[in-house]
Amino acid sequence: MSAKPVLWITRRLSDATLERAARDYDVIINHEDGIFTADEIVAMSAKVDAILPCHSELFNADVAARLDARVKIIANHSVGVDHCELPALKERGIVVTNTPDVLSDATAEIAMLLLLGAARRAVEGDRLVRTGAWDFWSPSFMVGKQVSGARLGIIGMGRVGQVMARRAKGFDMDVHYYNRQRLSPELEQGATYHDSIEDLMKVSDFLSMHCPATPQTIGLMDKNMLSRMPDSAVLVNTARGALIDETALLDAIASGKLSAAGLDCFQTEPGGNPAFAAYENIFMLPHIGSATAQTRDAMGFRALDNLDAFFAGDKPGDQL
Numbered sequence: 130m131s132a133k134p135v136l137w138i139t140r141r142l143s144d145a146t147l148e149r150a151a152r153d154y155d156v157i158i159n160h161e162d163g164i165f166t167a168d169e170i171v172a173m174s175a176k177v178d179a180i181l182p183c184h185s186e187l188f189n190a191d192v193a194a195r196l197d198a199r200v201k202i203i204a205n206h207s208v209g210v211d212h213c214e215l216p217a218l219k220e221r222g223i224v225v226t227n228t229p230d231v232l233s234d235a236t237a238e239i240a241m242l243l244l245l246g247a248a249r250r251a252v253e254g255d256r257l258v259r260t261g262a263w264d265f266w267s268p269s270f271m272v273g274k275q276v277s278g279a280r281l282g283i284i285g286m287g288r289v290g291q292v293m294a295r296r297a298k299g300f301d302m303d304v305h306y307y308n309r310q311r312l313s314p315e316l317e318q319g320a321t322y323h324d325s326i327e328d329l330m331k332v333s334d335f336l337s338m339h340c341p342a343t344p345q346t347i348g349l350m351d352k353n354m355l356s357r358m359p360d361s362a363v364l365v366n367t368a369r370g371a372l373i374d375e376t377a378l379l380d381a382i383a384s385g386k387l388s389a390a391g392l393d394c395f396q397t398e399p400g401g402n403p404a405f406a407a408y409e410n411i412f413m414l415p416h417i418g419s420a421t422a423q424t425r426d427a428m429g430f431r432a433l434d435n436l437d438a439f440f441a442g443d444k445p446g447d448q449l
């Protein structure tokens with residue numbers, strides 16, 4: 130019987146994922162769940178045929194160049210692959226896969242939570258009740274921004290963006306979007322297409338980011354872009370922190386140009402931006418868009434499906 134491929138699982142994945150992986154591979158599992166440095170990743174690469182990492186492990190050009198030739202595939206446990214320098218990995222002949230589709234519902238749920246919580250002042254309200262400081266009520270108390278019937282701009286109408294659009298329709302939102310390519314009418318489902326982001330900004334009472342972080346989109350939400358939004362707009366980001374110029378966002382919140390923001394992603398992760406903490410109208414979560422038990426299993430299984438296909442000699446379904 131031929132030996133099983135050696136698979137390095139860089140983080141503590143779901144029990145079901147680890148059980149299945151251990152059945153089919155000779156696994157090395159990071160039970161301590163710490164994050165590896167570039168040198169540690171390079172050192173480990175000499176001992177394994179495949180790596181199953183998360184977005185927390187960096188495979189930049191330097192790491193890609195130094196990975197041991199033994200590694201044949203990086204099967205990511207994430208849809209985002211901005212932590213992987215794809216051209217450099219391709220040059221090394223390393224196959225890279227991701228886990229699309231399976232986290233769209235969970236991520237859109239968090240986007241909707243952030244949108245609602247930012248609009249209706251969830252941080253402030255929770256703090257008032259929780260600390261016993263709630264000693265007042267009047268019709269002018271904690272007045273927020275109504276979601277129902279408002280215009281929602283979506284940047285990136287891929288899988289998550291499309292689920293977000295459907296959820297928003299449940300709140301009677303008027304959905305507008307920008308995407309590199311216009312969707313078919315069946316996928317568009319009545320949403321209004323804008324052929325430039327600048328144009329979309331003008332109609333976005335709420336704006337939700339659903340595009341990947343690429344050289345073209347990094348810093349996309351800068352001072353200029355934010356200034357194009359209607360006054361008192363709300364910005365939501367569940368995609369990647371790199372999309373937003375955080376200084377410009379702080380200025381827009383401080384000036385009241387934005388009435389609120391909902392953020393699950395930050396330029397610095399883990400940790401976030403401590404300057405945001407001064408603003409209760411910034412509703413923040415620690416990058417948990419896909420963090421449900423069901424979705425974690427589905428992400429793990431999708432990554433393993435890709436590995437299984439690769440080691441069976443087939444092209445993995447999610448090869449990038």
Ligand code: DGY
Nearest residue numbers: 184206207208209419
């Ligand atoms: C993703 O899949 O890209 C999420 O951000 C979790 O890693």
